Amino acid sequence: MSMPDVLGAVVAYLRGESDIATEVGARVYGDALPASLSGQTVPKSIAVRMAGSGFDQFDRTFVPIGSTLFEIRCYGPTALDAAQVYYAVQPAMRRLKRHYEGDCLIHAATPVSKGTSLREPDTRWFFVRATYSVLAAEEAAA
Amino acid sequence: MAEPEEVIVGPADVYWSPVGEARPGLNETPGGNWEIVVASDRMGEKGVILRAPRTATDINSVGSITPIKVVNTSAGFEVEFDSMDSRVEPVALGAGIDPDDIEDVAAGGGNGGYSEITLPTSPIPFQASLLIRFPSPHLANGVAEYYVPVANQVGTMEAGFTKDGATMITHIWRAVNTAAGWVKYRAQTSAVSP
Numbered sequence: 080m081s082m083p084d085v086l087g088a089v090v091a092y093l094r095g096e097s098d099i100a101t102e103v104g105a106r107v108y109g110d111a112l113p114a115s116l117s118g119q120t121v122p123k124s125i126a127v128r129m130a131g132s133g134f135d136q137f138d139r140t141f142v143p144i145g146s147t148l149f150e151i152r153c154y155g156p157t158a159l160d161a162a163q164v165y166y167a168v169q170p171a172m173r174r175l176k177r178h179y180e181g182d183c184l185i186h187a188a189t190p191v192s193k194g195t196s197l198r199e200p201d202t203r204w205f206f207v208r209a210t211y212s213v214l215a216a217e218e219a220a221a
Numbered sequence: 222m223a224e225p226e227e228v229i230v231g232p233a234d235v236y237w238s239p240v241g242e243a244r245p246g247l248n249e250t251p252g253g254n255w256e257i258v259v260a261s262d263r264m265g266e267k268g269v270i271l272r273a274p275r276t277a278t279d280i281n282s283v284g285s286i287t288p289i290k291v292v293n294t295s296a297g298f299e300v301e302f303d304s305m306d307s308r309v310e311p312v313a314l315g316a317g318i319d320p321d322d323i324e325d326v327a328a329g330g331g332n333g334g335y336s337e338i339t340l341p342t343s344p345i346p347f348q349a350s351l352l353i354r355f356p357s358p359h360l361a362n363g364v365a366e367y368y369v370p371v372a373n374q375v376g377t378m379e380a381g382f383t384k385d386g387a388t389m390i391t392h393i394w395r396a397v398n399t400a401a402g403w404v405k406y407r408a409q410t411s412a413v414s415p
Contacts, residue, residue: 144228174262176231177356184361186230216225220361 082217083183085147086110089127089213091180093151098167099125112154120156121204123164127151130210143217148191153207158196165194165207172211182219188212226361232261232268233355235302235392237314240348240371240401247364248413251352258304258314258351258392265303265389269353271367272299273404298396298404300351300369303389307380309336315390316340317347317374346373350401351394363409369394370401 086109093099094107106116106124116124132148153168155161175188191210198205235258236251245251276295279288304311310320318338328334341347351372357363376393396404 142228144225144230176261179361184225186228214230216228218225220225 080219082143083181083215083219085183085185085213085215086127086129086149088178088180088183088185088215089149089188092175092178092185093125093127093168093171096167096171099164099171102164102167117202121154121202122156123160124154125151125164125168126154132212135214144186144214145217146212146214148210149213150208150210153194153209155205158205161205161207162194162196165209169194169209175213179220182221184216184220186214186216188214226356226363227358229355229358229365231355232264232302233353234260235269235300236352236354237349238352240350242350244350244368245352247366247407247409251354255352256310258311259302259306263304263306265305267301267303270299270301271353272301273297274299298369300353300367300372300394300396301376301392303391305387305389307388307390309338312378312380312390313338314347314349314374315376315392316378317376319347346375348373348397349394357409359408359410360412365408366406368405368407369396370403371399372396 090107090109094105099107103123103125106122108124108126110128111126112121112124116122128150130148130150132146135146137144151168153161153164155164169190172188172190175185178185188211191212194207194209196207236255237258238255242254245255274297275293277291278294280290280292281287282289304315309323313320313323316338318341322338324337326335326337348371351369353367355365357365372394374392375395376391378390380388380390382388
């Protein structure tokens with residue numbers, strides 16, 4: 080049986096947070112920003128992508144729970160705008176605990192690397208990159 | 222098939238009340254004289270540790286090197302956690318002081334108002350009832366709790382003030398078995414019914 084879609088759950092969780100909606104509306108996406116946002120500048124928006132991670136204590140058991148590293152890119156038309164998006168994302172991820180999205184149960188999220196201001200090499204878009212280790216059930220909730 | 226909520230992750234919330242206060246319903250938010258000692262968002266890294274130390278003694282029959290039975294010779298229960306809440310009331314509880322003994326002084330004489338406690342000088346530890354609340358492992362969005370009818374604050378309060386760390390008060394509460402009963406654990410198994 081497939082494990083629940085943790086990436087989709089993180090995207091849905093961030094979309095549902097009012098502080099984030101204030102910053103980016105519904106522009107929270109899995110993996111990358113959509114082609115429709117491929118202008119000279121990018122509006123405030125968020126892309127969540129899987130970024131691996133080593134095995135954790137649960138991987139040494141048969142308990143179906145595990146951590147996945149997620150990279151969250153917070154975009155904005157300026158570096159300051161991107162930072163403002165990050166400042167909404169960081170507390171939302173910190174307070175994430177025992178949260179259900181559909182059949183996915185997220186237990187907690189822990190910051191691994193906090194915000195780093197960067198620019199996309201091709202588009203020159205401003206973004207802040209942060210990574211979080213998300214601990215979630217690998218079996219579906221009823 | 223197992224359900225994912227059977228695995229509990231994350232710190233609990235700890236509430237206290239004077240001994241003898243009615244235990245709240247499992248789906249009631251503790252109110253009245255029940256107050257939070259420390260919420261999970263003011264809890265130190267080690268979270269809440271529940272410990273039931275026990276001493277067991279093997280009984281051997283004459284001539285046998287293997288035990289024929291085991292008896293418990295002592296059993297206890299302790300609750301330990303670090304509070305990052307430095308307001309006077311949680312510090313009083315951590316130091317073993319009844320929060321009713323907090324003295325509130327109004328502003329005046331060129332000074333602001335303040336709350337003050339005197340650290341304990343009595344040989345009798347402060348007693349309270351405790352509730353340790355966390356999600357139910359049986360039910361999505363359910364509630365579970367440990368209830369300690371009578372617990373003594375026996376922690377050795379140590380507040381560190383450093384440049385690179387938050388001040389924490391370590392609480393250690395040790396249960397006693399009185400007419401009020403012993404420690405209970407319950408977890409919600411079905412939805413709330415009117």
